[in-house]
Every structure is written in C-alpha cells, then in structure tokens.
Amino acid sequence: MASAEIITVGTELLLGQLVDTNTTFIAKALADAGIDVHRETSVGDNAARIAAAAREALGRADCVIIAGGLGPTVDDLTRDGAAAATGRALELHEASLERIKAMFARLGRPMAENNARQAMMPAGAIVLDNDQGTAPGFIVEEDGRALIAVPGVPREMKEMITQQVVPWLVKRYGVEATIVTRVLNTIGLGESDLDARIADLFHAGVNPSIAVLAHYGQVDVKLTAKAATRAEAIAMLDELEPRIRERLPDCVYAVDGGPIEQVVGELLRARAWTLATAESCTGGRIATMLTSVPGSSDYYLGGVVSYANEAKLDFLDVAPDLIEQHGAVSAEVATAMAVGVQAHLRASCAIAVTGVAGPGGGSEEKPVGLVYVALAGPDETADVRKLMLPGDREMVQRRAAMAAMTMLWKAAR
Amino acid sequence: MASAEIITVGTELLLGQLVDTNTTFIAKALADAGIDVHRETSVGDNAARIAAAAREALGRADCVIIAGGLGPTVDDLTRDGAAAATGRALELHEASLERIKAMFARLGRPMAENNARQAMMPAGAIVLDNDQGTAPGFIVEEDGRALIAVPGVPREMKEMITQQVVPWLVKRYGVEATIVTRVLNTIGLGESDLDARIADLFHAGVNPSIAVLAHYGQVDVKLTAKAATRAEAIAMLDELEPRIRERLPDCVYAVDGGPIEQVVGELLRARAWTLATAESCTGGRIATMLTSVPGSSDYYLGGVVSYANEAKLDFLDVAPDLIEQHGAVSAEVATAMAVGVQAHLRASCAIAVTGVAGPGGGSEEKPVGLVYVALAGPDETADVRKLMLPGDREMVQRRAAMAAMTMLWKAAR
Numbered sequence: 001m002a003s004a005e006i007i008t009v010g011t012e013l014l015l016g017q018l019v020d021t022n023t024t025f026i027a028k029a030l031a032d033a034g035i036d037v038h039r040e041t042s043v044g045d046n047a048a049r050i051a052a053a054a055r056e057a058l059g060r061a062d063c064v065i066i067a068g069g070l071g072p073t074v075d076d077l078t079r080d081g082a083a084a085a086t087g088r089a090l091e092l093h094e095a096s097l098e099r100i101k102a103m104f105a106r107l108g109r110p111m112a113e114n115n116a117r118q119a120m121m122p123a124g125a126i127v128l129d130n131d132q133g134t135a136p137g138f139i140v141e142e143d144g145r146a147l148i149a150v151p152g153v154p155r156e157m158k159e160m161i162t163q164q165v166v167p168w169l170v171k172r173y174g175v176e177a178t179i180v181t182r183v184l185n186t187i188g189l190g191e192s193d194l195d196a197r198i199a200d201l202f203h204a205g206v207n208p209s210i211a212v213l214a215h216y217g218q219v220d221v222k223l224t225a226k227a228a229t230r231a232e233a234i235a236m237l238d239e240l241e242p243r244i245r246e247r248l249p250d251c252v253y254a255v256d257g258g259p260i261e262q263v264v265g266e267l268l269r270a271r272a273w274t275l276a277t278a279e280s281c282t283g284g285r286i287a288t289m290l291t292s293v294p295g296s297s298d299y300y301l302g303g304v305v306s307y308a309n310e311a312k313l314d315f316l317d318v319a320p321d322l323i324e325q326h327g328a329v330s331a332e333v334a335t336a337m338a339v340g341v342q343a344h345l346r347a348s349c350a351i352a353v354t355g356v357a358g359p360g361g362g363s364e365e366k367p368v369g370l371v372y373v374a375l376a377g378p379d380e381t382a383d384v385r386k387l388m389l390p391g392d393r394e395m396v397q398r399r400a401a402m403a404a405m406t407m408l409w410k411a412a413r
Numbered sequence: 414m415a416s417a418e419i420i421t422v423g424t425e426l427l428l429g430q431l432v433d434t435n436t437t438f439i440a441k442a443l444a445d446a447g448i449d450v451h452r453e454t455s456v457g458d459n460a461a462r463i464a465a466a467a468r469e470a471l472g473r474a475d476c477v478i479i480a481g482g483l484g485p486t487v488d489d490l491t492r493d494g495a496a497a498a499t500g501r502a503l504e505l506h507e508a509s510l511e512r513i514k515a516m517f518a519r520l521g522r523p524m525a526e527n528n529a530r531q532a533m534m535p536a537g538a539i540v541l542d543n544d545q546g547t548a549p550g551f552i553v554e555e556d557g558r559a560l561i562a563v564p565g566v567p568r569e570m571k572e573m574i575t576q577q578v579v580p581w582l583v584k585r586y587g588v589e590a591t592i593v594t595r596v597l598n599t600i601g602l603g604e605s606d607l608d609a610r611i612a613d614l615f616h617a618g619v620n621p622s623i624a625v626l627a628h629y630g631q632v633d634v635k636l637t638a639k640a641a642t643r644a645e646a647i648a649m650l651d652e653l654e655p656r657i658r659e660r661l662p663d664c665v666y667a668v669d670g671g672p673i674e675q676v677v678g679e680l681l682r683a684r685a686w687t688l689a690t691a692e693s694c695t696g697g698r699i700a701t702m703l704t705s706v707p708g709s710s711d712y713y714l715g716g717v718v719s720y721a722n723e724a725k726l727d728f729l730d731v732a733p734d735l736i737e738q739h740g741a742v743s744a745e746v747a748t749a750m751a752v753g754v755q756a757h758l759r760a761s762c763a764i765a766v767t768g769v770a771g772p773g774g775g776s777e778e779k780p781v782g783l784v785y786v787a788l789a790g791p792d793e794t795a796d797v798r799k800l801m802l803p804g805d806r807e808m809v810q811r812r813a814a815m816a817a818m819t820m821l822w823k824a825a826r
C-alpha cells in the first residue's frame with residue numbers, strides 16, 4: 001500500500017490565525033483512494049523550512065503533497081522549496097505562462113508582473129493545470145518518490161486533488177481497490193435527526209461506509225463502497241440506497257445532485273413555471289440562492305426585500321389593517337406577501353417569508369426564531385407553514401431560506 | 414526568542430475525519446505569548462511514530478508540545494512515545510492515581526482498570542494536573558529543551574495550555590517579546606493589485622510583518638509587531654500604518670473593523686440615513702449582506718430584485734423606452750432603478766446594480782462582467798459607475814455587490 005505525507009504551507013497556520021482544513025480534505029481524499037497518510041506537517045512561508053520538511057517527508061513516504069505557497073507574491077515560496085528539496089532549478093514553463101496571460105486577457109486586465117512567477121516550475125516537473133485560478137501545480141518524481149504541489153486556495157486545491165492528483169496516484173502506485181461514492185442530497189431534516197434515523201446502519205469499518213455531511217439545513221448522505229471492480233461497488237450501493245431512502249421519506253431531493261436551488265430551478269424550468277419572491281427576515285437570501293444558478297433568468301422573475309413595513313405596503317399591496325391586526329410576522333401577512341408579489345410580476349408561483357431573525361425584535365408572543373413561509377401556487381392555491389427555528393441570526397436566516405426552498409421543491413417536483 | 418513545535422496525535426487526523434483545531438488554539442496561545450512556532454506535525458496513534466516525531470522536533474526547537482493520546486485506551490500512546498523520545502521509563506505517579514481515583518469516587522463510579530494507565534509518567538516529569546478530566550499532562554526537560562504533553566480533549570487541552578503550560582514557558586524561557594497586531598480593512602482593490610502596491614515594504618523576517626488576506630474583493634492588511642513592550646510594539650505599528658495608508662488612498666475603510674456591511678451600517682446609522690436597494694445581476698446579494706448585520710432594520714428599508722425587465726417596470730417605474738433605447742444593462746437604467754426604489758420607499762439614499770453576470774447573456778457590446786452601479790443620494794444627487802469585472806458568475810456577482818458597498822461607504826463616510 002502506498003504511503004503519503006501532507007505538508008501545508010503558511011505562516012498564518014503557525015500563528016493560529018487559520019484552521020488547516022486543507023489537510024483534512026487531502027487526507028480524506030487519499031484515504032478514500034486507499035493511500036495511507038503517515039504524517040502531516042505545517043511550515044511557514046520560508047523556502048529553507050519548506051525544503052527541509054519536503055526532504056524529510058520524501059525520506060519516509062512514497063509521495064508527499066504540499067498545499068499552499070503557489071501564489072504570485074514574494075511570500076509564496078513552495079516552488080523554491082520544492083526545487084531545493086529535489087535539487088532542481090526553477091525553469092519558466094511557457095505553456096503555463098501563456099495560460100495565465102490568456103486568463104488575464106479574457107478578463108481584459110493586464111497581467112501583474114509577479115504573476116509570471118507562478119509559471120516557474122522545477123525542471124522536469126509534470127505540470128498540473130489550474131482551471132480555477134492562476135497557479136499551476138506540479139509533480140516532481142525522484143527515485144520513485146513523488147513530490148506534488150497544489151495551491152492553497154481551497155477551491156483550486158480541491159479541484160486539482162480530485163481531478164488530477166488522486167487519479168495520477170492511483171495509476172502510479174497501482175492502488176487496486178475501486179471506490180465508488182454516491183451522495184443522497186436531502187433537505188428538511190437536521191443533521192442529528194437524520195443521523196439518528198440511520199445510525200444503526202453504520203459503524204466503524206463497515207463497507208459501504210456512510211457519512212453524514214451537513215451544510216446549513218441541507219444534509220448530504222455520502223455512501224462509499226470499496227470493491228475489486230466498479231460493478232461490484234455499484235451493486236453494493238444499489239443494495240444500500242433503498243434502505244437509507246426508506247428511513248428518509250420526502251427528504252431525498254437528488255442523487256449526486258447539486259444544491260437545492262439548482263434542482264428547484266430544473267424543476268421550475270421543466271414545468272415552465274415562473275417564480276417571484278418576497279422576503280422579510282431572510283433579507284434577500286432566497287433571491288441570492290436562486291440567482292446563483294446560471295440561467296435562472298429563465299424562470300426567476302425577481303422579487304422584493306420587504307424589510308420595513310412600508311415596503312410590504314408599497315410593493316406588495318399588503319393591507320395596512322392586516323399588519324395591524326395580525327402583526328408583520330403572521331401567517332396572514334406571509335400569504336399576502338406571496339400573493340402580492342405573484343400578482344405584480346404575473347408569476348406562476350411565489351414564495352414569501354416573514355419572521356424574527358433576532359437577536360432583537362422578539363417578544364413573548366413572537367419570539368426570535370418564529371418564521372412563516374407562504375407559497376402562492378398556480379391556480380390561486382396558497383399554503384403557509386409556521387416554523388420555530390433554532391440558532392443565531394445567521395442560522396435562522398439560512399434555515400428559513402432553506403425551508404422556503406423545501407416548500408418550493410415539494411410543490412414543483 | 415524561544416522556538417516551539419506542536420505535535421498532534423490521532424489516526425483520525427490522518428484519515429481526514431477530524432479538523433485539527435487543537436493546533437490552531439495552541440499556535441495562537443504561543444504566538445500571543447511571544448513564542449515562535451516553526452513547525453506543526455500530526456502523527457497517528459503509534460508509539461514509534463510519536464517518538465520519532467518528538468525526537469526530531471526536540472532537535473529543532475526549544476520546546477515541543479504534544480496534544481492528544483493521553484486517554485486510557487491501548488490506542489493512547491503519547492506517554493510511551495514521550496518516554497521513548499527522552500530515553501526514560503514510565504513510572505506510576507501516585508498522586509495522580511489518587512486524584513483519578515478520587516474523581517471516580519466523587520462521581521460514585523468504580524475506576525476502570527485502564528484509567529490507572531493515565532497515572533504513568535516519564536521518570537522525572539513535572540506533572541500537570543487536569544481539573545477537567547482524568548488525564549494529567551506532563552513536562553520532561555532534557556538538555557534545556559522541554560517536551561510537554563497535554564490531553565487532546567479540547568476543553569482539557571485549553572485549560573492546561575492557558576493555566577499551566579504558557580505560564581511555565583514564559584517563566585522558563587524568560588519570554589519578553591510582546592506581539593501586537595493591527596488589521597487595516599480595505600475595499601476596492603484586488604489582492605494582487607494591493608500586494609503590488611506595498612510589496613516593497615515587506616520581505617521575510619521583517620518586523621513588523623505584513624500579511625495580505627483576501628476574502629472576495631475585501632482585503633485585510635495585517636500588521637504584526639514584536640517588541641519588548643506593548644508600547645514599543647504599538648509605536649512600531651503607528652510608524653508603519655501611515656506608510657501603508659499612503660499607498661492605498663481611499664481604500665482603508667476601518668482599522669480592526671468588521672466586514673464592510675457592518676461599517677457601512679454604522680455610518681448610515683450615524684447620519685440617520687435610510688437605504689433602499691434595487692438589484693438586477695447581483696440578485697439579492699447586497700440586501701443579504703446588509704441584513705446579515707443585527708439591527709440593520711434601523712436604516713435598511715428593503716428593496717427590489719428586478720431580475721426580469723417587468724420587475725424594473727412594475728416596481729421601479731423604469732420607463733420602457735429607456736430600456737429600449739439604452740438596454741437593461743446601461744448607466745441610464747441603473748440610475749433610474751436607484752431613483753425609482755428611493756422614491757418608492759422614501760429612502761435617504763438608494764443603490765442599484767445592473768449587469769451581465771454570465772456565463773450566458775453577454776454580447777460584443779455588453780460582455781459578461783459589464784456592470785453599472787448607481788447611487789441615488791440625498792438632495793437628488795445621483796452617481797453611476799461602469800465596471801468590467803473579471804471572474805465567473807459567482808465572482809462577478811460578489812465583486813459587483815462589493816463595488817456597491819464601496820460606493821455606499823464613500824458616500825456615507
């Protein structure tokens with residue numbers, strides 16, 4: 001079994017200013033590929049210390065992955081450290097320089113001189129292209145050992161590790177087991193509720209393994225099967241998936257899908273429905289989620305952030321006595337907001353949210369966390385849900401937005 | 414100046430199952446005490462590897478702190494590793510055994526036999542009591558170097574580091590230096606542009622050090638001064654700060670401040686201005702930023718996400734022939750959107766954004782990245798900026814929102 005070490009570079013790590021999540025991601029990716037990680041090291045932005053750590057690690061492991069220190073500034077010294085550790089010179093890699101120049105040209109901006117430094121590679125390196133940013137990575141092989149450098153920007157690092165580094169390692173070290181993963185994307189259940197429903201299905205070392213990954217109200221259940229062949233691994237997942245699904249009725253909105261806003265967008269497009277939004281306590285979060293999806297103008301018409309009551313009256317035609325009678329945070333006002341924005345924009349459906357996000361503004365009758373979500377559907381249907389959401393201001397806002405997306409998904413699926 | 418290394422122990426770290434926040438905490442505590450951390454290492458639950466890592470670290474640094482592996486199970490091997498690294502035997506520490514027994518007695522539970530293992534200490538060690546749990550820590554001194562072990566349970570580790578380890582180190586190494594940091598929060602310049610303007614002021618090892626930390630269009634410049642006294646460190650920062658500022662005119666929006674939306678909110682509140690928003694390509698991002706700040710209802714009235722043209726006509730009273738004549742993405746329409754939402758909500762000022770976020774929707778005349786930001790101010794003033802923003806959809810949306818915040822900041826400061 002191939003052995004690996006991970007080195008992360010950055011003085012901010014040694015000062016305790018940044019939590020090192022890159023190491024966690026890379027370690028997990030290597031473990032999933034069947035590669036053993038024996039040690040992890042962090043060093044500062046110092047070429048001699050990077051070189052020393054890399055040399056030592058290469059003396060112990062089959063491959064060493066360095067993350068960080070590939071930026072354009074004088075503080076970015078991983079290129080120098082890797083070259084020193086492997087006794088090579090840095091040489092200009094023309095193709096990378098052209099790629100970086102082309103990237104700036106596309107943006108209509110001049111390339112800063114220091115960006116050229118990013119195209120300097122240890123002699124004889126295999127260059128790893130970076131689709132997400134300027135810094136290319138590289139692999140240097142020496143006596144059957146590999147020194148691999150990837151950027152420290154998480155988005156760039158993740159893409160390069162997943163798409164290029166792991167496949168190269170699997171091929172290079174003939175890692176045998178095939179690993180197939182399948183992600184069930186769920187919405188509507190919190191992480192611990194979901195965990196409690198399926199906890200008896202997984203324990204340490206079981207294959208396929210089950211991991212529960214939460215991101216603010218949306219929870220992914222990741223199934224990972226290891227087997228000798230791909231077909232075998234897929235068969236194992238096919239056996240497990242329905243057992244998970246029956247525990248999570250009305251929660252799985254996609255398999256290996258994108259975020260809920262993308263899946264909702266696909267459903268709206270398929271039905272040729274248009275959508276409008278009216279947001280009070282979520283303050284634009286639902287609109288932001290919807291418009292993060294390319295092409296969302298096909299179905300999303302727009303909406304109102306009715307933060308002050310006057311915005312509810314002026315833009316949404318909510319009757320003043322409705323607010324007076326029931327309060328701005330009420331089922332009646334939520335419904336009126338949805339119906340109002342639907343009518344203004346002649347949308348097939350509309351979603352509206354009103355609530356108390358906190359920390360101020362709560363009362364005994366209407367405490368922080370009280371949220372109403374209303375959906376105005378086609379054919380003059382309307383539906384409203386009352387929620388009591390836990391957490392601080394940000395959590396209440398995110399969870400309320402997620403509840404709105406859940407309602408939309410159930411209506412459009 | 415005393416140098417330190419940190420070693421964290423746990424196979425789950427090497428499998429990527431756990432993010433190593435202990436290292437971050439210890440690094441921060443040492444930095445604050447003026448102790449330089451040169452390297453951080455993680456190893457698995459393996460006595461030989463713990464011993465090797467500890468020996469190597471003691472060869473480089475004045476003190477080495479190991480966190481984790483002090484539990485009662487056979488997997489907890491830091492005691493064995495530390496004893497091996499310093500060539501000592503493990504001996505029963507009677508007082509610790511009594512303390513552990515007493516702790517169980519207080520809980521009315523029998524002590525499991527393996528808990529006795531936690532009272533085994535390297536011969537000659539200084540024992541560190543643990544008020545929060547069963548595992549004592551220890552310090553072994555060897556040739557003027559110190560090997561220090563603390564538990565991996567964060568609560569126990571934090572208490573022991575803060576209350577016992579740092580005070581011991583400060584006394585032992587006569588650490589005198591004080592570290593003072595100051596963050597200049599900037600907006601309006603990209604990371605590499607900003608870096609290029611101040612790069613000549615910093616190079617490796619210079620004091621005060623300068624670090625450039627970017628988060629999506631908002632860039633922090635962190636100055637860190639080390640000196641014998643706090644007053645001296647502050648004087649160094651006072652000397653450096655204006656030299657940085659003169660390179661970054663109209664960019665520093667706060668010192669040790671929060672995000673731009675919070676600072677803009679404070680300015681609006683101080684002027685008793687109210688604000689409205691009209692967003693096309695940013696799709697609610699500006700509203701979301703503004704409403705993420707607690708108490709933003711004091712100055713933010715709300716706004717419109719005018720994604721489709723009909724929303725611009727219906728909610729913002731943009732004249733149809735204005736769109737026909739200049740296009741929805743134009744200085745004229747941006748200004749009309751700002752003026753329209755300002756009038757509807759009777760706001761002191763309003764900000765509006767229209768543009769092409771991409772990836773689709775661009776043309777030769779109006780390419781992806783073209784964005785107009787308009788500000789309608791008090792006294793019927795209006796201002797509009799044309800921008801060509803680089804990056805993918807998400808980056809264009811974020812940068813456009815940040816440009817709007819910059820305009821607001823300049824108007825309200």
